[in-house]
Amino acid sequence: PKNSIPFFFKREYNYKAFIMNGMVLIKVPAGALVSCVLVRRIHVSKRESLWEAYLAKGMSRRSFLKGCVTLTSLMGLSTDMMTKVVEAAETKPLPVVIWLHGHECTGCDESFIRSGAPLASDLVLSSIALEYSHVLSAGCGEPFEEHLETTIKKYHGEYILAVEGAVAAGEHEYTCMSGGHPFSHTLRRVAEGAKAVIAYGTCATAGGIQAAAPNPTESKGIRSFIGSKPYIAVPGCPPIPEVMTGVVMHVALFGTLPPLDGEGRPRQFYGNRIHDTCYRRPFFDAGMFADRFDDAGAKGGWCLYHLGCRGPETYNSCGNLRWYQGLSYPIQSGAPCIGCSNANFWDDAPFSKRLPEYDGIDVDMVGAGLAVATAVGVAAHAGASLVQKKCHEKQLEKEGKQVHE
Incomplete structure (x- = not known):
C-alpha cells in the first residue's frame, strides 16, 4: 500500500513492534534480514507531554524530576527556573521537530547521538517528536517524503525546524537535492511553517567546508533562506552534543528562544571565549x-x-x-x-600557524611585560612593607617600648 513502510526480518526470529515518528517499527535481532513485510503507518491523535512520556515508560516521578534538574542545568538556567521547567514538562505536548540535511557530512548527527545529558535516545523517544530526519528516522523513499508533507500541513506554525548543512545557491543549487528538489527550495518551503529554526553546525550557520575558497557550489548558511523566522545559530564542526540537545529542549519547554548574542548564538553556550x-x-x-x-x-x-x-x-x-x-x-x-x-x-588553514597578535597585543611581549610588572609589584610591596615597619617602630618608641630587630 502507498502509505506503508517496508521492513526486512527473518520470520523465525522473535520481534517487537513499537511506535516512533508516527510509524509502527519492527525491532529484530541484529543480522535478521530475509523477507519483506509492509507495516502500515498510524497517526497518533494526541501528543504526549514529557511527563506522560515518562509515565508510559514506567518511570517514576523521582526520575522525571531528576531529568528536569538536568535539563535546567543544561539550558544554563538558574535554580529559580526549576519550577517553570517542571510545569512546562508536565503540561506542554512534545514538540514536533523536522530535521533537514543540506551539504554536510552528518557529523552533527553523530555528535547529537552522543549527548549524555540528556541521552539522545531519551530525547528522541521521550522528549521530542522527531517526525523527519534523513539520518535518524526509520522511513525512507516516497512514503517518507509524503510524511514530511503531512507533518508540515498538520503542524503548520507549531514545529521546530532543525537544519544541518549548507545551502547550494544560484545556478549550482542542483548540486544538492532533497526529495527530488533543490535543497534551497525545500528549505524555504519547510521554514515557512516553522515556529523557530535551529541551524546546527558551521555548515548551516556559515557554509562550512563547502563555502571554503573557491566555493564552487556558492554554498552559504541558511539564514538568508528562511526569511524573518526566529533563528538560533549553533555553530561548531560539529557542535557539542549537550549544546545541541540543550537548545532544542529550551525551545520545546518554553516556546521561546534562549537569550542570544548579535549573531544569533545562545549566550549560555557561546558567551565566553x-x-x-x-x-x-x-x-x-x-x-x-x-x-x-x-x-x-x-x-x-x-x-x-x-x-x-x-x-x-x-x-x-x-x-x-x-x-x-x-x-x-x-x-x-x-x-x-x-x-x-x-x-x-x-x-x-594551516591550523598550526600561530595568530599574529591577540587583542592588538603581540603575545611575545606578554611574558616580558609580565616579568616587568611582577618586578614592579614586588618592589612596590617591599617598599610598602618597609614604610609600614618604620611607622610601627615609631609608634612603639612613642609608647616607650623596646624595638626588636
Whole structure:
C-alpha cells in the first residue's frame, strides 16, 4: 500500500513492534534480514507531554524530576527556573521537530547521538517528536517524503525546524537535492511553517567546508533562506552534543528562544571565549608557550598559542562542557583549537600557524611585560612593607617600648 513502510526480518526470529515518528517499527535481532513485510503507518491523535512520556515508560516521578534538574542545568538556567521547567514538562505536548540535511557530512548527527545529558535516545523517544530526519528516522523513499508533507500541513506554525548543512545557491543549487528538489527550495518551503529554526553546525550557520575558497557550489548558511523566522545559530564542526540537545529542549519547554548574542548564538553556550575558560590560560598569562608538539612545553601542558590555537578568538563551551560527557576537548588532548565555530575557519588553514597578535597585543611581549610588572609589584610591596615597619617602630618608641630587630 502507498502509505506503508517496508521492513526486512527473518520470520523465525522473535520481534517487537513499537511506535516512533508516527510509524509502527519492527525491532529484530541484529543480522535478521530475509523477507519483506509492509507495516502500515498510524497517526497518533494526541501528543504526549514529557511527563506522560515518562509515565508510559514506567518511570517514576523521582526520575522525571531528576531529568528536569538536568535539563535546567543544561539550558544554563538558574535554580529559580526549576519550577517553570517542571510545569512546562508536565503540561506542554512534545514538540514536533523536522530535521533537514543540506551539504554536510552528518557529523552533527553523530555528535547529537552522543549527548549524555540528556541521552539522545531519551530525547528522541521521550522528549521530542522527531517526525523527519534523513539520518535518524526509520522511513525512507516516497512514503517518507509524503510524511514530511503531512507533518508540515498538520503542524503548520507549531514545529521546530532543525537544519544541518549548507545551502547550494544560484545556478549550482542542483548540486544538492532533497526529495527530488533543490535543497534551497525545500528549505524555504519547510521554514515557512516553522515556529523557530535551529541551524546546527558551521555548515548551516556559515557554509562550512563547502563555502571554503573557491566555493564552487556558492554554498552559504541558511539564514538568508528562511526569511524573518526566529533563528538560533549553533555553530561548531560539529557542535557539542549537550549544546545541541540543550537548545532544542529550551525551545520545546518554553516556546521561546534562549537569550542570544548579535549573531544569533545562545549566550549560555557561546558567551565566553575558549581562551577564557582554558586550563592552560595561566601559562599564556605567564608567557610560557609550546613551540613544537614534542617539546618540553607541550609535554608540560604549556599554552598552545604558538602552535596555532584559535582559543582567544573563538566563542564556545569546549572548556566548560568538554566532549564525550565531559571527558576531554582538543586543547586538553594536546591539539590547538582550530576555531571550528568561527564563520570561515576552513580558510584559516594551516591550523598550526600561530595568530599574529591577540587583542592588538603581540603575545611575545606578554611574558616580558609580565616579568616587568611582577618586578614592579614586588618592589612596590617591599617598599610598602618597609614604610609600614618604620611607622610601627615609631609608634612603639612613642609608647616607650623596646624595638626588636
